[in-house]
Amino acid sequence: MPPISRRNALLLAGLGVTGTVAGGTGLWLSLNAGPTPVTGEDLGQPAALRSAGGVLATSLEAAPGRFPLAGRPAGALAYNGGIPGPTLRLRAGEVLRLKLVNKLAEPTNLHLHGLHVSPRGNGDNVFLTVDPGASFDYEYQIPAGHPPGLFWYHPHHHGRVAAQIFAGLFGAIIVEDPQPVPAGAERILLVSDTSLDGAGNVAEAALPERLAGREGALLLVNGQANPRLAARPGERERWRIVNCCVSRYLRLRLDGQGMQLLGMDSGRFQSPSEVREVLLAPGNRAELLVTAAAGESSLRALPYDRGSMAGMAGRGMGPAGPAERDGPADPAGTALATLVVSGDPAAAAPAIPAGPAAADLRSAAVAARRQLVLATPMGAGMGAGMGMMGFTINGRVFDERRTDTTVAAGTVEEWTLVNRSPMDHPFHLHVWPMQLIAENGRPVEPAALRDVVNVPANGQVTVRIAFRDFSGRSVYHCHILDHEDLGMMGVIEVR
Ligand code: C2O
Ligand code: CU
Ligand code: CU
Numbered sequence: 001m002p003p004i005s006r007r008n009a010l011l012l013a014g015l016g017v018t019g020t021v022a023g024g025t026g027l028w029l030s031l032n033a034g035p036t037p038v039t040g041e042d043l044g045q046p047a048a049l050r051s052a053g054g055v056l057a058t059s060l061e062a063a064p065g066r067f068p069l070a071g072r073p074a075g076a077l078a079y080n081g082g083i084p085g086p087t088l089r090l091r092a093g094e095v096l097r098l099k100l101v102n103k104l105a106e107p108t109n110l111h112l113h114g115l116h117v118s119p120r121g122n123g124d125n126v127f128l129t130v131d132p133g134a135s136f137d138y139e140y141q142i143p144a145g146h147p148p149g150l151f152w153y154h155p156h157h158h159g160r161v162a163a164q165i166f167a168g169l170f171g172a173i174i175v176e177d178p179q180p181v182p183a184g185a186e187r188i189l190l191v192s193d194t195s196l197d198g199a200g201n202v203a204e205a206a207l208p209e210r211l212a213g214r215e216g217a218l219l220l221v222n223g224q225a226n227p228r229l230a231a232r233p234g235e236r237e238r239w240r241i242v243n244c245c246v247s248r249y250l251r252l253r254l255d256g257q258g259m260q261l262l263g264m265d266s267g268r269f270q271s272p273s274e275v276r277e278v279l280l281a282p283g284n285r286a287e288l289l290v291t292a293a294a295g296e297s298s299l300r301a302l303p304y305d306r307g308s309m310a311g312m313a314g315r316g317m318g319p320a321g322p323a324e325r326d327g328p329a330d331p332a333g334t335a336l337a338t339l340v341v342s343g344d345p346a347a348a349a350p351a352i353p354a355g356p357a358a359a360d361l362r363s364a365a366v367a368a369r370r371q372l373v374l375a376t377p378m379g380a381g382m383g384a385g386m387g388m389m390g391f392t393i394n395g396r397v398f399d400e401r402r403t404d405t406t407v408a409a410g411t412v413e414e415w416t417l418v419n420r421s422p423m424d425h426p427f428h429l430h431v432w433p434m435q436l437i438a439e440n441g442r443p444v445e446p447a448a449l450r451d452v453v454n455v456p457a458n459g460q461v462t463v464r465i466a467f468r469d470f471s472g473r474s475v476y477h478c479h480i481l482d483h484e485d486l487g488m489m490g491v492i493e494v495r
Contacts, residue, residue, distance in 0.1 A: 035200060037218060037225035038071025043337060044222050045188055046082060046171060051090035055097065059135075060085060060110070062155070062169055063103035069168070069194065070218050070225040075201030076194075077104065077167040083223040084190045084244070085171030088153070092146035092175060101135040108164060110138060111156035111430070112173060113283060114266055114451045116146055119431050119474035126156040126430070126475055127400055143469060147266045147356075147449075148177040150240045150285045152190070158398065158489070162214065162246045162481035166194050167202040168223075170244045181262065182350045183238035183289065187229065191280075191301075191336060192244040193219045205482070211309050211389060212423075213247030213480035219301060219334050226335045231292040233341055236349035238262070239288040243280040247480040249304040249424070249454075250280040257339065258291035266433055267449030268355040279304070281426035283452040283479040289352070292341040299337045303329035307423030307457035309376065309389070360447040361435045361464040367411035374455060374478065374488065376421040390487065391478070397487030398477075404490035409471045416462050419455040425488065426479040427461070428452045431470055432494075434463035452479050467494050 049058050060080060066073040067083050079085030090096060100110045107129045117124050117140045130136045151173040155164040172188050193216030195203045205214040221227055231237055243250050253276065260272035264286050278286045377390050390397055394404065407413060414437070417427050433451050436444040440459045455461050477489035 035072050035196070039226040040338070041071060041224055041227050043187065043189075043227040043229045044224060045087075046084045046190070046222060047080070047086040049086045049088055051094050051096075054093070055095045056088060056090045057097040058086075058088070059099035059101055061101040061103055062108055064105070067168065067223070069196070069223050070220060072200065074196055075199070077164060077169050077202075079169060079171055083168040084192075085153070085169070087172040087174060087188055089174045089176060090142065092142055092148070092178075093144040094142050096138075096140040096142065098138045098140075099135055100130055100138060102130045102132055104164075105132055106160060107131050107157050108155045108160070108169070109136070109157050110153060112140065112151060112153050114149075114151040114285070114433075115140070115142070115173065115175075116266070116431060116433065116469065117142060118470045118472060120470075120472040124431065124474070127473065129157060142175065146175055147268060148175045149263060149266045149268060150174060150242060150287055151266070152242050152244065152285070154244070158400065159485050162210070162485050163204065165192075165244065165481060166205070166214065166216065166246050168194070172240070172242060174240070179353045181238060181289075181352055182236070184235040184346060184349065185231065186238045186240065189221050189239055189241045189337065190244050191219070191221055191241060191250060192216075192223070193246070193248050210482040210486065213482045215245070215248045219248070219336060221337050226298075227337050229337060229339050231339060231341050232343045233292055233294045233345045234348065235292045235341075235346040237290045237292065239290055241280065241286045241288065243282055243284050245282050247282060247482060249282070249306055251302040251304045251333070252278045252280065252286070252299060252336075253302060253333075254290065254297055254299050254339070256295055256297040257293055257341075260289040260291075262287040262289055262352075263355070264448070265450045265452065267358065270355045270357060272352060277302075279454075281424075281452050281454045281479065282481070283426060283428055284450070290339070291349070292339065294341050296341070297339050298335040299339065300333040301336055302333035303331065309423060358447045358449070359466075361412055361466060362437065362447070364412040364464065364466070366414045366464070367408060368413045369416070370405065370413060371416045371418060372427075372476075372490070373418045373420055374425045374427070376423075391483045393476075393488060393490045396490070398489040398491075400491065402491060403473065403493045405492045407467050407492060407494045409467055409494050412464055412466050414462060414464050416460055417453070417455045418460045419457060421457065423457050425455050425483065426452045427455050427476065428479040429465065429476040429492070430474040432465050432467055434465050437462040437464055471495050
């Protein structure tokens with residue numbers, strides 16, 4: 001039986017045959033059942049927890065409850081009672097001690113996305129499980145030379161990663177700049193999506209949704225629907241944006257305002273560059289400088305074609321292209337937040353100090369070259385009933401007992417990531433950042449560091465990675481987290 005796109009599922013739902021298709025109430029049945037979102041609230045900021053005396057010691061309690069989402073209480077999951085969880089702020093060279101308390105009805109654990117820290121022991125070790133009712137003391141030494149920037153934390157318990165993030169478990173981490181970037185205001189914008197059922201609880205996704213990668217009906221910033229921000233003309237604001245969505249790509253625009261990109265992921269540019277648009281795959285971050293111009297503008301997420309599982313016909317072709325999967329996409333996209341600029345003009349903002357010169361691996365000696373093939377073969381046995389579609393890397397689904405890739409510590413490798421499927425897969429490597437070298441054969445200039453790189457449908461990307469500072473076992477995976485949960489993940493050991 002061929003895979004069923006969301007559009008086909010909707011069509012079938014309309015014909016009253018959903019029971020046969022999805023084996024029960026699918027997510028898509030509940031999309032319009034939730035309460036109407038409240039828009040136009042003032043943008044809130046998550047609580048901030050800061051280091052003192054070289055240490056940030058705190059706890060994160062993951063628990064179910066009713067928390068505000070889109071302006072109304074929703075049945076969801078939260079860290080320390082808020083969606084998003086608290087922002088952890090610390091500096092390179094400091095120690096982060098986190099007690100994770102699991103008050104959920106299922107196992108969980110914790111991952112610090114993008115941080116260059118040890119994957120061993122009670123560090124950034126995704127092989128650990130924290131059972132319901134249990135707690136675990138994580139400890140991370142942030143290296144002295146760690147790049148400043150925006151990172152995030154989320155659960156990483158294989159099989160339930162997408163569902164736990166979709167339900168509200170995520171938060172930001174900031175490694176402070178050694179030299180501050182002058183800005184009148186700094187805002188953290190954690191973009192997430194979710195769907196609520198008729199009772200106002202976060203919905204579970206049906207299998208067709210998981211195969212495609214679930215996209216929620218609500219697109220939120222810090223848990224709010226289209227909140228409002230105010231600024232004065234000429235004011236420079238720093239917006240730190242994380243794409244916490246499980247599967248959704250964010251093609252961001254802020255028309256009518258000056259927008260500069262200061263960096264992406266942990267890669268700060270030496271100087272910011274003017275941009276019209278920024279594409280964030282799931283897991284990516286952007287640091288933007290916004291120079292406010294009088295008037296009202298909206299930060300929008302425009303439609304992005306990431307391909308689809310159906311038809312195997314390639315993106316934009318065939319009857320089940322992504323635009324059709326969700327109905328005709330609105331070319332204006334979705335308003336994420338509204339910036340209102342009025343009042344007396346602000347004084348001109350001081351110059352931005354230059355960032356560090358980017359290390360460039362293009363001239364490095366390459367110790368090994370590898371190819372990793374991402375594919376979605378039929379009959380690869382994920383055993384989930386419908387579809388029988390496998391999510392594989394080099395032909396294998398994830399098995400935590402198997403080591404797929406062994407790397408010599410201290411070396412530089414070049415990896416070619418090949419996508420043999422009709423949809424994009426955002427490839428993520430833990431611990432060690434990747435330098436983009438080429439996309440579909442075109443060289444990428446200048447040097448750009450990422451921890452999530454998009455591998456386009458039926459395309460390929462080349463990266464180089466310096467496996468420095470740490471050894472141990474960790475993972476790489478597709479950051480469409482439904483795909484990761486379905487097995488598109490591999491184990492790396494650096495030794
Ligand atoms: Cu943000 Cu392994 O994940
Ligand atoms: Cu990660
Ligand atoms: Cu994927």
